[in-house]
Amino acid sequence: MNISIVSQDKRYIELNKILSAKGFNSKICQIENVGTPNVLILSVRRELSDSELKELLSKIPKTTLVLSGYESKIKEYFDGRVVDYSSGESFLEKNAYLTAEATVSVLHSLLERSIKSLKIFVCGYGRIGKHLCRIFSSLGAKMYVYARREEVRAQIEKDGYISKPLEYSSNCDLVLNTVPSIIYTKKMIDKLPTNTCIVELASKPGGFEDTSRVYSASGLPGKIFPKSSAEIIFDTIEKLFP
Numbered sequence: 001m002n003i004s005i006v007s008q009d010k011r012y013i014e015l016n017k018i019l020s021a022k023g024f025n026s027k028i029c030q031i032e033n034v035g036t037p038n039v040l041i042l043s044v045r046r047e048l049s050d051s052e053l054k055e056l057l058s059k060i061p062k063t064t065l066v067l068s069g070y071e072s073k074i075k076e077y078f079d080g081r082v083v084d085y086s087s088g089e090s091f092l093e094k095n096a097y098l099t100a101e102a103t104v105s106v107l108h109s110l111l112e113r114s115i116k117s118l119k120i121f122v123c124g125y126g127r128i129g130k131h132l133c134r135i136f137s138s139l140g141a142k143m144y145v146y147a148r149r150e151e152v153r154a155q156i157e158k159d160g161y162i163s164k165p166l167e168y169s170s171n172c173d174l175v176l177n178t179v180p181s182i183i184y185t186k187k188m189i190d191k192l193p194t195n196t197c198i199v200e201l202a203s204k205p206g207g208f209e210d211t212s213r214v215y216s217a218s219g220l221p222g223k224i225f226p227k228s229s230a231e232i233i234f235d236t237i238e239k240l241f242p
Contacts, residue, residue, distance in 0.1 A: 001241065004029050004037035006056060007047055011222040014230035015041070022234075031056045037064055039241060044069030044086040044233075045203075045219060053077060067237050085236050093127055094232045095221055099201060100131035102224035103176065104139070106217050111174075111197060116140035121169040123207055124178035125152050132176060133161050144168060146183075172196065177207035186210040 003019055003026040005012050012028065019026035027035075031052060034040065040060055042048075046069075048056065057066070057078040064081075068074055071084035085091065107115065118141045122129050125147045133143045143161040146169070147153050153163040166183065169175045170192050177183070180202040186209045192198065198214045200206045208214050221229040 001025060001039065002035065002037045003027070003039045003041065004034045004060075005041045006031065006034060007041070007043040009043050009045070009047070009222050010226035011229035011233065012041070012043060014226045015233050018230055018234045031059070034059050036061050040064050040066045041237065042066070042068035042070075042074075045222075046070055046073075065240070065242055067240060083240055085233070085240060088236060091232060091236045095229070096127035097131050098221040098225050098228055098232070099128050100135050102220035103132060103199070103201065103217065104135060105224055106220065107174070107197075107199070110199075110215060114140075118142070118174055119144065119172040120174045120176065121146070121164070121172040122176050122178065123166070123169075123183060124202075125156055126178060128178045128201060130159075132178070133159070137161070144172060167191075170196070175199065176201060178202050179207045181205065181207065182209050183207045184209060189213060 001024055003024050005016055005026065005028050016026050016028050034056060037060065054077045057074065062080040066074055066078060066080065066082045067085050069084060069086040071082050074082045104115065115136060116139060120136055120141045121144045122132050123146045125145050129145065133145060137143050144164045145156045145161050146164060146166050147156060156163040166188065174197045176199050178201050182205060184207055189208060189210050200208060200214050200216050200218060203218055
């Protein structure tokens with residue numbers, strides 16, 4: 001089986017190593033030398049412009065299986081089989097854990113202090129938010145969490161954390177956002193103390209109207225744990241191979 005990977009992301013370089021070790025004819029390539037693969041693998045995040053994507057997809061056979069993280073966009077240019085391998089529950093859950101664990105590494109470097117006794121405000125209580133709360137509370141941090149829905153707020157309290165409105169974040173040392181939509185206006189951000197660290201973990205557009213004070217930490221699994229991320233991708237896509 002011929003597999004072409006079009007990505008410069010570190011985790012896909014590691015994925016290529018795994019595939020090659022498993023006996024697949026796999027290569028990292030550019031658009032111009034994609035060849036005629038049985039499987040084309042693209043990153044879960046968008047690396048190619050519309051024109052580049054259109055050019056790439058025009059070069060491959062219609063029988064090629066295209067694996068990516070943005071199925072609807074690819075289907076605009078390709079009539080063959082396309083699978084979004086990043087949408088499965090197992091992949092999402094494992095990737096969420098890696099994101100949370102990688103955040104610890106980033107914050108140790110960013111804050112230059114221990115996590116213990118910090119007051120941390122987490123925006124959103126989805127997969128990533130839950131793992132953040134578990135990991136940081138185990139390190140001795142006090143966790144406060146914002147959620148819009150009443151049933152989620154009840155679950156936060158049941159899980160042993162403290163549910164608070166967004167405004168409470170002004171009382172915390174650190175704000176971690178996992179919500180991929182604007183929830184903090186510039187006015188709200190201006191009310192946060194200057195020594196409050198603000199970190200964006202969500203994908204675009206993120207949660208902050210004004211990002212001048214925000215440390216962007218999106219896409220952490222591929223940056224901090226490329227080998228572990230590659231293993232998760234392989235375990236997911238191997239089941240999809242023809």
